[in-house]
Amino acid sequence: MMKVDLHCHSNVSDGVLAPAAVAAYARKGGVDVWALTDHDEVKGIGAGRAAAAQQGMRFVAGVEISVTWANETVHVVGLQIDENNAALVQGLAATRNGxxxxxxxxxxxxxxxxxxxxxxxxxxxxxxxxxxxxxxxxxxxxxxxxxxxxxxxxxxxxTEGKPGYVPHRWATLADAVGWIRGAGGIPVIAHPGRYPFDRTAEGALFDEFIGLGGKTIEVVTGSHTPDQYATYAEIARRYGFMASRGTDFHAPGEARVEFDKLPPLPAGLTPVWHDWF
Structure with a gap:
């Protein structure tokens, strides 16, 4: 079975390893298709693409955009993007500001x-x-x-209410989805189980995302607990979402699940990569 990991970070954002080292670590963990999705930045994609080719992996150009929604920070991953798209590059620069x-x-x-x-x-x-x-x-x-x-x-x-928590207003959901789609990419709600929303608020997030053209959520991710895999698989089926998968890797030993231990998507889901290759 092809092992796909579509959520990883390098030291271009808040990861520890350079893009080439992340690629090597992913390959060592058995990854066949790998995306680099640094926070609000695409400058590592060239190095990531070259390293993936050297490692014998298929590469997916990606990004993870910080969004403020309902006064909380939500992340939207963009996959298969054109990292040179002017509107995307300018939008990410504005998001990084501050x-x-x-x-x-x-x-x-x-x-x-x-x-x-x-x-x-x-x-x-x-x-x-x-x-x-x-x-x-x-x-x-x-x-x-x-x-x-x-x-x-x-x-x-x-986190909110603790010393050291400073809120920041990021991009809007409409901005993030628009930049990704404008760059030819696929927007994905990253690790939906990580946000402090009740089912009503979560449903409102998904409804707005769908209204903007979003069709994919992460189901199996290192930022979900194992029981959340089944929860978000069922939500994906209910909404008709395609499903994505990725470790949310930042550093060796820092993630909940390493590349070689992340399970496959549950049965009955349409992988976001189903028609890529």
């Missing part, structure tokens, strides 16, 4: 909570200075022993 100011405010709040020098510490982990993120702060707080894992840092310091 990350540094947000990072400095996160550091100020952490200092008030007794954690000094967090900005300088986070910047050490940044591969792309335009994409300072909460994940970089989380890695620094693990480095200095404040928490045992990045997920623990998020729970204690970087």
């Amino acid at each position: 990350r540094d100011a947000r990072g400095r405010e996160i550091a100020r709040q952490l200092e008030q909570a007794g954690i000094p020098n967090a900005y300088e510490g986070a910047v050490k982990y940044v591969g792309n200075p335009d994409l300072l993120s909460r994940t970089h702060f989380a890695r620094y707080l693990c480095e200095i022993g404040m928490c045992a894992s990045t997920s623990e840092v998020f729970r204690k310091y970087l």
